[in-house]
Amino acid sequence: xxxxxxxxxxxxxxxxxxxxxxxxxxxxxxxxxxxxxxxxxxxxxxxxxxxxxxxxxxxxxxxxxxxxxxxxxxxxxxxxxxxxxxxxxxxxxxxxxxxxxxxxxxxxxxxxxxxxxxxxxxxxxxxxxxxxxxxxxxxxxxxxxxxxxxxxxxxxxxxxxxxxxxxxxxxxxxxxxxxxxxxxxxxxxxxxxxxxxxxxxxxxxxxxxxxxxxxxxxxxxxxxxxxxxxxxxxxxxxxxxxxxxxxxxxxxxxxxxxxxxxxxxxxxxxxxxxxxxxxxxxxxxxxxxxxxxxxxxxxxxxxxxxxxxxxxxxxxxxxxxxxxxxxxxxxxxxxxxxxxxxxxxxxxxxxxxxxxxxxxxxxxxxxxxxxxxxxxxxxxxxxxxxxxxxxxxxxxxxxxxxxxxxxxxxxxxxxxxxxxxxxxxxxxxxxxxxxxxxxxxxxxxxxxxxxxxxxxxxxxxxxxxxxxxxxxxxxxxx
Numbered sequence: 001x002x003x004x005x006x007x008x009x010x011x012x013x014x015x016x017x018x019x020x021x022x023x024x025x026x027x028x029x030x031x032x033x034x035x036x037x038x039x040x041x042x043x044x045x046x047x048x049x050x051x052x053x054x055x056x057x058x059x060x061x062x063x064x065x066x067x068x069x070x071x072x073x074x075x076x077x078x079x080x081x082x083x084x085x086x087x088x089x090x091x092x093x094x095x096x097x098x099x100x101x102x103x104x105x106x107x108x109x110x111x112x113x114x115x116x117x118x119x120x121x122x123x124x125x126x127x128x129x130x131x132x133x134x135x136x137x138x139x140x141x142x143x144x145x146x147x148x149x150x151x152x153x154x155x156x157x158x159x160x161x162x163x164x165x166x167x168x169x170x171x172x173x174x175x176x177x178x179x180x181x182x183x184x185x186x187x188x189x190x191x192x193x194x195x196x197x198x199x200x201x202x203x204x205x206x207x208x209x210x211x212x213x214x215x216x217x218x219x220x221x222x223x224x225x226x227x228x229x230x231x232x233x234x235x236x237x238x239x240x241x242x243x244x245x246x247x248x249x250x251x252x253x254x255x256x257x258x259x260x261x262x263x264x265x266x267x268x269x270x271x272x273x274x275x276x277x278x279x280x281x282x283x284x285x286x287x288x289x290x291x292x293x294x295x296x297x298x299x300x301x302x303x304x305x306x307x308x309x310x311x312x313x314x315x316x317x318x319x320x321x322x323x324x325x326x327x328x329x330x331x332x333x334x335x336x337x338x339x340x341x342x343x344x345x346x347x348x349x350x351x352x353x354x355x356x357x358x359x360x361x362x363x364x365x366x367x368x369x370x371x372x373x374x375x376x377x378x379x380x381x382x383x384x385x386x387x388x389x390x391x392x393x394x395x396x397x398x399x400x401x402x403x404x405x406x407x408x409x410x411x412x413x414x415x416x417x418x419x420x421x422x423x424x425x426x427x428x429x430x431x432x433x434x435x436x437x438x439x440x441x442x443x444x445x446x447x448x449x450x451x452x453x454x455x456x457x458x459x460x461x462x463x464x465x466x467x468x469x470x471x472x473x474x475x476x477x478x
Contacts, residue, residue, distance in 0.1 A: 033153035312346035
């Protein structure tokens with residue numbers, strides 16, 4: 001089972017890699033050392049052939065046997081032996097005491113000597129040298145020494161491994177510690193920061209980008225998430241504060257007038273006026289609750305849209321129809337531009353309820369600032385802006401006081417009220433909802449003042465909702 005901690009896993013990986021490396025190095029080094037020691041033994045025995053051949057060719061049999069026994073004392077002391085086979089095939093042991101006296105095959109072809117390894121009947125391995133019998137008057141000689149290359153190679157290997165292990169410990173432990181620290185340090189900071197997110201009151205301090213590329217990318221994404229969360233919390237706090245403010249006024253009015261009616265303070269015409277005020281404030285609360293429902297729906301993003309085929313010209317005509325009564329009571333003229341004969345239909349795909357809400361908010365916002373004799377113009381047209389797909393623009397223009405200077409962008413913020421003259425009895429959410437609904441379709445909304453006085457709000461909706469693409473991962477550092 002793997003360790004639970006990252007440090008433990010890094011140490012385990014380092015130990016496993018070190019063990020695998022030691023095994024591979026040991027096996028290779030053992031083979032090299034064994035072959036080296038075996039070659040040394042063969043060279044040592046090969047040098048013995050010179051005096052043996054010389055003794056056989058320069059002395060009589062009785063004499064060279066004694067010379068061989070005398071010169072072979074070192075071979076016998078090392079645990080080796082010397083065999084001789086006369087021309088008739090009889091084999092004798094001149095030196096040593098081998099468990100078997102089998103003569104290995106001699107050199108073939110033009111070779112004058114053969115040096116190889118053999119095993120006796122007791123399983124012991126020997127390195128032997130056998131000169132060609134043509135050099136020794138038909139006699140065959142075999143000189144052998146125990147093959148200790150394995151033991152000698154193991155002895156050298158143990159000494160080498162000790163050095164390798166010490167080097168691995170001296171170099172590997174600091175490397176493993178630094179690697180573990182470079183990973184666990186940023187990860188620990190991430191864990192602590194993530195644990196503090198649920199209870200964090202405000203902006204979370206961005207974590208430093210440290211560690212490997214993957215940890216840096218994770219930290220970068222965490223910083224972006226923490227910033228987004230802090231912004232959302234700020235917006236929610238601001239929304240709640242504005243809601244408390246916007247709810248307090250109508251509730252105070254409703255409560256006060258209701259109490260006046262109940263205790264008889266307001267009677268007759270005053271009671272009727274109080275009832276009308278209560279009704280107006282109730283309608284205001286109803287509008288506020290409805291717009292809050294739209295805000296909640298917008299939190300679901302494009303997934304909340306229900307696209308269908310729509311006609312822009314028909315939509316603005318329907319919006320004007322819904323506000324005819326209110327406009328007439330205020331003495332305001334609604335001007336709707338219909339489609340000219342021969343012009344193509346302004347059809348597009350969108351969410352009907354969302355587009356109707358956009359137009360409703362825009363017309364309501366315009367009527368709230370107009371007095372007797374004012375005008376509201378509703379227009380729909382095909383529009384293509386640089387960098388955007390073709391779409392349909394719907395605009396609502398009024399000849400009221402216009403937006404205060406420098407507020408044409410701020411008016412789309414929730415509850416923004418730079419000028420009470422354009423706030424009326426609204427909730428302060430109207431234009432914010434307009435822009436968010438437009439952006440949910442992949443479109444945009446903007447406001448502007450018109451000459452000589454008045455304001456226009458334009459909404460651009462694509463021919464088909466443009467769903468936001470999945471966020472691409474940030475490029476990783478090389």
